[in-house]
Amino acid sequence: MEDILNAVVLLSNFVVVPALAYGSQLALGALGVTLIYGILRFANFAHGDLMAFGTMFVVMATWWMQGAGLSIDPLPTALLALPFGIAAAVAVSLLTDRAVYRFYRRNKSPAMIFVIVSIGVMFLMNGVVRMVIGPDDRSFGDGARFLIKVKEFREATGLSEGLALKLSQGLTIAVTVAVVVALFRFLQKSRTGKAMRAYSDNEDLALLSGVSPDRVVLFAWAIAGTLATIAGTLYGLDKSFKPFTYFQLLLPIFAAAIVGGIGHPVGAVVGGYIVAFSEVTVTYAYRKFLIYVAPESWRPEGLVQLLSTEYKFAVSFVILVVVLLVRPTGIFRGKVI
Amino acid sequence: MIVRVTTTGNIRATRMQHGRAANEGRDNVKCNPKTAPAALIGALGLMVGAMSAGIAEDIKIGVVLGYTGPIESLTPDMAESAEHALQEASDSGILLGGAMLESVRGDSTCIDSAAATAAAERLITSDNVAAIMGADCSGVTTAIANNTAVPNGVVMVSPSATSPALSTIEDNGYFFRTAPSDARQGEVLASILVDRGIMDVAVTYTNNDYGKGLADSFESAFTGMGGAVSAVAPHEDGKADYSAEVAALSASGSGHLAVFGYVDQGGKGIIQTSVDTGAFENFILADGMIGQTLIDSVGSDLDGHAIGTLPGSDSQGAADFVALARENGLTGDCPFCGESYDAAALIVLAMQAAGSADRAAIQGKIMDVANGPGEPIGPGELAKGLQILADGGEVDYVGATNVELTEVGETYGSYKELEIQNGEFVTIQIR
Numbered sequence: 001m002e003d004i005l006n007a008v009v010l011l012s013n014f015v016v017v018p019a020l021a022y023g024s025q026l027a028l029g030a031l032g033v034t035l036i037y038g039i040l041r042f043a044n045f046a047h048g049d050l051m052a053f054g055t056m057f058v059v060m061a062t063w064w065m066q067g068a069g070l071s072i073d074p075l076p077t078a079l080l081a082l083p084f085g086i087a088a089a090v091a092v093s094l095l096t097d098r099a100v101y102r103f104y105r106r107n108k109s110p111a112m113i114f115v116i117v118s119i120g121v122m123f124l125m126n127g128v129v130r131m132v133i134g135p136d137d138r139s140f141g142d143g144a145r146f147l148i149k150v151k152e153f154r155e156a157t158g159l160s161e162g163l164a165l166k167l168s169q170g171l172t173i174a175v176t177v178a179v180v181v182a183l184f185r186f187l188q189k190s191r192t193g194k195a196m197r198a199y200s201d202n203e204d205l206a207l208l209s210g211v212s213p214d215r216v217v218l219f220a221w222a223i224a225g226t227l228a229t230i231a232g233t234l235y236g237l238d239k240s241f242k243p244f245t246y247f248q249l250l251l252p253i254f255a256a257a258i259v260g261g262i263g264h265p266v267g268a269v270v271g272g273y274i275v276a277f278s279e280v281t282v283t284y285a286y287r288k289f290l291i292y293v294a295p296e297s298w299r300p301e302g303l304v305q306l307l308s309t310e311y312k313f314a315v316s317f318v319i320l321v322v323v324l325l326v327r328p329t330g331i332f333r334g335k336v337i
Numbered sequence: 338m339i340v341r342v343t344t345t346g347n348i349r350a351t352r353m354q355h356g357r358a359a360n361e362g363r364d365n366v367k368c369n370p371k372t373a374p375a376a377l378i379g380a381l382g383l384m385v386g387a388m389s390a391g392i393a394e395d396i397k398i399g400v401v402l403g404y405t406g407p408i409e410s411l412t413p414d415m416a417e418s419a420e421h422a423l424q425e426a427s428d429s430g431i432l433l434g435g436a437m438l439e440s441v442r443g444d445s446t447c448i449d450s451a452a453a454t455a456a457a458e459r460l461i462t463s464d465n466v467a468a469i470m471g472a473d474c475s476g477v478t479t480a481i482a483n484n485t486a487v488p489n490g491v492v493m494v495s496p497s498a499t500s501p502a503l504s505t506i507e508d509n510g511y512f513f514r515t516a517p518s519d520a521r522q523g524e525v526l527a528s529i530l531v532d533r534g535i536m537d538v539a540v541t542y543t544n545n546d547y548g549k550g551l552a553d554s555f556e557s558a559f560t561g562m563g564g565a566v567s568a569v570a571p572h573e574d575g576k577a578d579y580s581a582e583v584a585a586l587s588a589s590g591s592g593h594l595a596v597f598g599y600v601d602q603g604g605k606g607i608i609q610t611s612v613d614t615g616a617f618e619n620f621i622l623a624d625g626m627i628g629q630t631l632i633d634s635v636g637s638d639l640d641g642h643a644i645g646t647l648p649g650s651d652s653q654g655a656a657d658f659v660a661l662a663r664e665n666g667l668t669g670d671c672p673f674c675g676e677s678y679d680a681a682a683l684i685v686l687a688m689q690a691a692g693s694a695d696r697a698a699i700q701g702k703i704m705d706v707a708n709g710p711g712e713p714i715g716p717g718e719l720a721k722g723l724q725i726l727a728d729g730g731e732v733d734y735v736g737a738t739n740v741e742l743t744e745v746g747e748t749y750g751s752y753k754e755l756e757i758q759n760g761e762f763v764t765i766q767i768r
Binding site: 013014015018022145146150151154162164166235238239240241242244245279280283284285286287288289291303304305308309310312 | 544568570571572573575576577578580581582583584585586587588589590606613614615616
């Protein structure tokens with residue numbers, strides 16, 4: 001019995017908890033991508049760097065608050081600084097829409113043009129972030145570090161395996177649940193949310209019914225900027241803030257959005273967790289787990305690892321390719337890219 | 338320490354400039370090692386003639402280090418240490434009957450082999466240096482040795498390139514180093530573990546020449562001594578999250594994790610994640626991981642749980658060098674500064690022993706002055722050494738880092754065995 005419990009705790013510590021936190025971060029990112037795809041009908045490659053941009057402002061505001069002695073200990077100061085980052089990300093989203101995307105929207109440019117344009121915007125934002133805050137690791141986390149500590153868990157339960165739950169992981173999961181619930185309520189119940197869904201389903205019909213396209217686009221960008229900043233800040237708190245890793249996040253985020261069905265908000269959330277759990281479970285080594293649960297004679301010699309950890313990124317790539325080949329609409333029948 | 342960074346960076350800006358300089362200098366006379374012996378006699382005669390006529394010209398020595406790039410913060414101190422040795426020799430007035438040495442700096446960039454080769458080529462063909470103190474990082478050092486220094490018959494003495502691969506390059510005996518090969522560090526680490534009764538470890542290394550070379554040499558030394566390596570996994574630097582790597586390593590069931598990485602990079606992330614998740618409590622650190630930042634960021638969990646190695650010794654020479662450096666307004670206890678001073682000193686002494694600044698003649702004498710028999714020469718005693726050589730005696734250069742060269746021309750190296758105690762690295766003993 002104790003072996004089974006140890007095995008469960010082991011998997012929770014190294015697979016379930018990290019994958020839940022990572023999946024939540026991906027889900028928030030994928031929601032933003034999917035929303036822009038649903039409303040504006042293009043794959044926004046600049047989303048990863050929008051995350052970095054928003055987070056950069058959160059980091060700077062956090063530093064300023066730490067300097068000024070503001071704190072909400074044991075919670076990280078970054079939560080207090082979040083509104084500044086969100087405001088900056090929304091402002092820059094609206095500004096790029098006004099300066100760049102609106103021109104192509106009025107010209108009714110094909111989706112491919114939009115994608116290429118978004119890559120241009122991505123490079124621009126990339127450069128701005130590097131110029132302002134630099135390419136290096138920036139740490140901005142403070143407050144308590146752990147909700148559950150390994151040693152305390154071991155002492156409390158008497159098990160040989162321990163479970164760690166970082167505050168940033170708990171926070172990520174809680175904030176994601178709150179944000180997703182709020183977003184879904186907004187999309188289902190509010191007038192603007194309904195208008196956005198109508199616009200996404202059928203642009204012409206929505207326009208005929210009096211939906212204001214400018215308003216829908218404005219809200220889409222505002223929500224995308226907000227989600228990007230929240231996702232980026234949670235990722236930075238949990239892991240670390242480095243502009244390049246945010247650019248790299250683009251791949252799993254797109255994989256998540258497409259697996260779930262792009263343009264479909266529920267799909268983005270489910271896709272986020274699918275990608276995160278695949279990455280972690282495929283690269284985890286199950287040797288210790290099997291030692292706990294399998295009979296003595298089955299004890300594995302090797303590490304029992306399907307894929308070496310260097311190939312973690314390849315997992316989201318494979319998921320992306322397989323989904324596009326087998327079921328291009330994704331699990332929840334989103335739009336076809 | 339960080340000197341073996343062989344990351345694929347992209348500092349390319351200097352290439353054009355260096356390339357042009359190298360082309361301009363290309364029509365200068367090259368000294369082919371095969372024809373060198375014949376030319377040698379003539380050159381010797383000329384030198385002796387010039388000296389006796391009392392018109393000794395400045396002799397140029399190349400100081401090739403990465404003044405730009407990933408270790409640009411270390412190289413100024415290294416260069417100044419080397420140049421101090423040259424200055425000491427010039428000031429003595431005894432070198433080759435009163436010759437003066439002039440340092441010519443070249444930028445190795447640490448990571449861009451093409452730029453480094455072009456810079457060295459310029460020094461060799463255009464500035465006509467007698468020998469080169471450098472280069473610093475293993476990758477560019479190999480490139481310079483293979484592409485220009487060895488073909489032109491110019492001695493290179495590197496203060497900090499530690500890749501095991503440099504032990505076996507085709508150098509015709511022209512490449513030396515005052516830094517030990519990482520193969521040696523692997524052996525030292527393995528013997529420390531065996532002495533402490535640690536027989537089962539998991540290993541993670543930074544995915545480049547330095548990390549891979551060190552992990553390989555450690556693994557073979559450790560298993561040779563009866564230890565078991567339960568898992569070996571590389572990690573990439575610059576990632577935000579190392580939980581997958583740590584999870585995989587922890588499945589090995591080992592109680593100790595050896596981390597061969599960089600303290601400001603992935604290595605710290607691996608240790609932080611291991612401590613956070615309780616995957617490992619005990620760590621073994623190679624030289625790239627030794628840094629106060631590790632202790633500052635991970636905290637007291639490392640006290641008594643981390644052991645490591647760092648090249649260096651607490652010999653009289655090391656202390657003397659720091660004192661000498663302080664007297665002359667240099668830093669002294671900076672990484673690879675003693676090695677840099679020693680590298681330049683070896684060149685100077687070999688020149689004196691040969692009685693000539695000829696490239697091939699210097700090469701023939703480096704081993705003689707570095708190893709016994711002869712009068713031991715410490716840092717700051719170059720004048721004494723030069724005098725002994727001028728009088729026809731023999732010297733055994735000891736220098737700041739206990740210089741003693743193996744038959745392939747690199748130091749055996751001594752390492753500090755360190756342990757983290759009460760929030761700082763404490764030297765347990767010298768190996």
